[in-house]
Amino acid sequence: MGDLTNISGNLLYVSFFTYLLATFFFGGTIRDKKKGKSKVAGNIGITITIVGFLTQLGYFFTRWVASGHAPVSNLFEYTTFFGMMLVFAFIILYFIYRVDLLGLFALPIALLLIAFASMFPTEISPLVPSLQSHWLYIHVTTASLGQGILSISFVAGLIFLIRQIDQTKRSKHTFWLEFVLYIIAVTIAFIVLSSVFSAMNYETVFEAPVEGQPAEITYEMPAIAGPSEGRVLTEGATGPLFEAPQWMRGEDAAKKLNTFLWAVLGGLVLYWSARLIFKKRIAAIIQPLLKKVNPELVDEVSYRAVAIGFPVFTLGALIFAMIWAQQAWDRFWGWDPKEVWALITFFFYAAYLHLRLSRGWQGMKSAWLAVGGFGIIMFNLIAVNLIISGLHSYA
Amino acid sequence: MNEITCECGHVNPEGTVLCESCGKPVEENQHIDGNDQKELLNMRYDGSARRSQTYNRTAVDKVWNFFSSVKVGVWLIFITLIASAIGTIFPQEVFIPGNVDPATHYRDQYGIPGQIYYQLGFHDLFSSWWYMLLIAMIGISIVIASIDRFFPLYKTLKKQKPKRHELFMKKQRIYGQTVAENIDADRFKENLKKRRFKVYEQDGHILAEKNRFARWGPYVNHIGLIIFLLGALLRFIPAFYVDEFIWVREGETALIAGTEGEFYIENKAFTLETYNMDDPEDAKFKEAIEKQGGPIPKTFRTDAVVYERTNSGVPGAEPELDVFKEGAATMNNPLKFDDYALYQASYQLNEFKEMTFKIHDKDDEDTNYGEFTVDLSNPQSTYELDGGYRVEVANYFPDYEMEDGQPVSVSKYPKNPAFVFNLYPPGENDPETSFLGIGANIDAGGDNQYKLGLAGFDVRDVTGLTVKKDHTLGIISLGGAIFMIGVIQGMYWNHRRIWLQPRKDGVWLAGHTNKNWYALRMDIEKAIADTNIEAPKDQYEMKS
Known part of the structure; x- marks a missing residue:
């Protein structure tokens, strides 16, 4: 069994680098178009993407065999699967619209998701009784596919915004677009810092009261914010710059705050070094590369992704979820935070569709909504799991 | 009703924006959909009233x-x-x-x-x-x-006609004029039919339409939502919905709440299994189990027998029970019987069932003047022992805690039982009082001759089951299913129309879809192949 787990892990690595390679080919399409109608780079790009997708499917099924259950049962497994579904959704929309540059943005987002997932415990874990149901993979995979397709709407919306927003003057648009790009920088910073400190085997152990009982808390990153009333146990470790506020009571609350601070600061460093080197807004650096993109087509891709993804999401994240909840917890709806955020996602995209179809919100407004929708999806994935806990806290 | 008669002869209801038959803008109503001379027509509800x-x-x-x-x-x-x-x-x-x-x-x-x-x-x-x-x-x-x-x-x-007003054609997003003599309209119709369009003709004017049913998608999904909400509302009616919770101890037969005295359940056994990394089957989870630091549950199961009361009409009589169903409730697999379902919702391990005490000399634990066993869910008020000793239960705290120096019971479940016993030695009228609990054995008077000691105890598990009857589920599922059908109908198909109008020197072509313009353009491209009709233009200009 151990061998299969290793094979599975290696397949995931291979698919990661395959996606990375495909990204470069999609990058190559920027030049391609300038020369003429040649489609070579795009065709190679999509072929490699499909190879990567199949490899990741290989990871998925070998891990399924190794663990005996569908590998969508914790944050690592779910997020890698989400990345895979995003790639799958990209492949579908690529074959409908053939927009090469979609790959240049969709694949990096998928790469970030997979890398982000790997920062969490990756070992195969057993299923608690409530998860032992076929609905685990029916519900989770459909919900994730829906989210993947909806994410393509964000990718297309982002391309639209970078292409269309007037960079000659400061505006609310330029500010918020930079903010979105900064969030991406924060994600990169989190991945890089986590990997570096983990490679260094960095550890500081604190003793701090948790729920009134003294407990040992191990930091894997140098402490900026230490636990409230904590004492450093590790010899030679530098103490925290300050203590986390007292109301952060959970065992890992202060540790999460610390990681968050590192990511925010790392993101600032990344973002501002890029900005100072180029002496331009990040979006303004990218904008010239997108000149050949047809904004109306990208707007339609963004909308179409919602049109395709919304029913899939509703089916997976609400209807299948309700059927399962009825079986496992004797009620189909219980206002658990994850459920509520799935409902919020549903409401949001329902509003998107009404605004677009009945009130003519297209182009810029629509693109901003697509960005907001992705924000909600990511909030449900990350914040609801790590900050607001609930019945879904396993993942 | 101020009906509007269009120049095409069609009589439209009050409030019509575009003539139902020919699409001509009704002049005095253009403000309703915000149409003006320069811009394209707002086609949202086809200009209906x-x-x-x-x-x-x-x-x-x-x-x-x-x-x-x-x-x-x-x-x-x-x-x-x-x-x-x-x-x-x-x-x-x-x-x-x-x-x-x-x-x-x-x-x-x-x-x-x-x-x-x-x-x-x-x-x-x-x-x-x-x-x-x-x-x-x-x-x-x-x-x-x-x-x-x-x-x-x-x-x-339903009333639309292929013959469209000039203004309607010109103000469509997809519009083109072709000046040519040898236009192959038959070929055009053939091409459209191949693309699964329905083709209607009126004096040489052509309307090709497909997927009109997609327009009903939103209304179908809204009906589904309403049924769903009504189903949820029905839960407030007791006949439709029962939601109760019962604790049942192992070996005990209890009335199932919410069944109006009709059903009883016997808890045969409650089982909690955990993952065991020494078990070859669970060995793959070793790392995760070690990291967890505590046991990870694998199964919660109640093996039970459901009984039906056969004499339910007789008030006050001892219930007579017939086996109705035997089975097990685990998480994800409720035990279903009649209209009800029992869900494994909770449990309590090792609740005390019985405690056995013995009387011995205060200073010598090896002496034994008699033993008695207290059933903790139903203690007797006194216990007569063979040697003439009598023990009176002066006070019983099933789940005791000290509060301000006084023992109190925080629940009625024997999780941490404690007693105040009055012991009457043979022939005595003055009792010796002592307080007994887990880890507590207090001589109340301070001069007791005898002592009561815990000789043994018996524990059992308690299962917590939710009792559900839900007649709204069918309605709610129906609502959900209709919603999904409607959403898919509206999202995965698009209503497309193409009009062709013969002119003196050629043809005009216009197209409209409620969504997915890219696909409409592809349809038109295929339809005009080898017909000498020129590709129309997309007149839409994005505002931002």
């Missing part, structure tokens, strides 16, 4: 117009969305521990923000009257907006 856009005099009109507005609908959705998000900031009241007072819990756990949260009622947001009101308003909005639009749109699409 909607009540909400036509009348605004009476109070009924005003209410109708409020709820039929999409703008209002989106605002309702948006407010509900924000409210729901606020509802997840802190745990809802149902998720906090049952034995704490919410009034202080939120303040203690989350400080001032927690107290504000509690005082504003966000701790019970999802059953608050105003949240219900929001959902109800969304429901009303769905009904009224759908009725307002569906019927006029249905009629208009």
Whole structure:
């Protein structure tokens, strides 16, 4: 069994680098178009993407065999699967619209998701009784596919915004677009810092009261914010710059705050070094590369992704979820935070569709909504799991 | 009714924006859909006469117009969305521990923000009257907006004729003129039919249409939503919905609450299995189990027998029970019987069942003057022992704790039993009083000659089962299914129309779809192949 787990892990690595390679080919399409109608780079790009997708499917099924259950049962497994579904959704929309540059943005987002997932415990874990149901993979995979397709709407919306927003003057648009790009920088910073400190085997152990009982808390990153009333146990470790506020009571609350601070600061460093080197807004650096993109087509891709993804999401994240909840917890709806955020996602995209179809919100407004929708999806994935806990806290 | 007669001869109802038959803009009504001379026609509901856009005099009109507005609908959705998000900031009241007072819990756990949260009622947001009101308003909005639009749109699409007004053609997003003599209209029709268009013809004017049913998608999904909401509403009627909770001890037969005295359950055994990394089958989880630090549960199961009471008509009589069903409830697999289902919802391990005490000399534990066994769920008031000793249960605390130096029971379940015993040695009238609990054996008077000691005990597990009867599930599922059909119908198919109008020197071509213009252009491209018709232009200009 151990061998299969290793094979599975290696397949995931291979698919990661395959996606990375495909990204470069999609990058190559920027030049391609300038020369003429040649489609070579795009065709190679999509072929490699499909190879990567199949490899990741290989990871998925070998891990399924190794663990005996569908590998969508914790944050690592779910997020890698989400990345895979995003790639799958990209492949579908690529074959409908053939927009090469979609790959240049969709694949990096998928790469970030997979890398982000790997920062969490990756070992195969057993299923608690409530998860032992076929609905685990029916519900989770459909919900994730829906989210993947909806994410393509964000990718297309982002391309639209970078292409269309007037960079000659400061505006609310330029500010918020930079903010979105900064969030991406924060994600990169989190991945890089986590990997570096983990490679260094960095550890500081604190003793701090948790729920009134003294407990040992191990930091894997140098402490900026230490636990409230904590004492450093590790010899030679530098103490925290300050203590986390007292109301952060959970065992890992202060540790999460610390990681968050590192990511925010790392993101600032990344973002501002890029900005100072180029002496331009990040979006303004990218904008010239997108000149050949047809904004109306990208707007339609963004909308179409919602049109395709919304029913899939509703089916997976609400209807299948309700059927399962009825079986496992004797009620189909219980206002658990994850459920509520799935409902919020549903409401949001329902509003998107009404605004677009009945009130003519297209182009810029629509693109901003697509960005907001992705924000909600990511909030449900990350914040609801790590900050607001609930019945879904396993993942 | 001020009917509008169009120049094509068709009589339109009041409030029509585009003639139902030929599409000619009705001049005095163009403001309704915001059409002007320069821009393309607003084709949203095909310019049909909607009540909400036509009348605004009476109070009924005003209410109708409020709820039929999409703008209002989106605002309702948006407010509900924000409210729901606020509802997840802190745990809802149902998720906090049952034995704490919410009034202080939120303040203690989350400080001032927690107290504000509690005082504003966000701790019970999802059953608050105003949240219900929001959902109800969304429901009303769905009904009224759908009725307002569906019927006029249905009629208009039914009455449309291939012969279109010039202005209608020119003001379509997809529009093109071809000046040529040898236009192959038959080929055009053939091509369209190959693309699965229905082709209608009137004096050489052609209308090709496909997937009109996609236009009904929104109305179908709204019907589904309404059925869903009505199903949820039915839960307030007791005949449709039972939701009870029972604790059943191993070996015990208990009445199943919510079944009106009809059914009883015997808990044969409750089983809790955990993952064991020494078991070859679970060895793959070794790393995760070690990291967890504690046992990870694998199964919760209650093996049970359900009995039906056969003499339920006789009040006061001892129930006579017949086996109705034998089976097991595990998580994800409720035990179903009759209209009811039992869900494995909770458990309590090792609850005390019996305790056996022996009487011995205070200073010598090896002496034994007699033993007695107390059934903790039903203790006797006195126990007569063979040697003439008599023990009186002066006080019983099933789940004792010390509070201000006094023993109290915090629950009625024997989790931590304690007793005050009065021991009457043979022939004595003055008892020796002692207090006995787990880890406590107190001589109340201080001069006792005898002592009571715990000789043994017996434990058993308790299973917690939810009893459910839910006749609304069928309705709710039906609503969900209709919603999905409607959403798919509206999203995965698009209503497309192509018009061809013969002119003196050639043809005009126009096209419209409710979504997915890219695919419409592809359809047109295929349709005009080898017909000498020129590709039309997309007249749409993105504003930003």
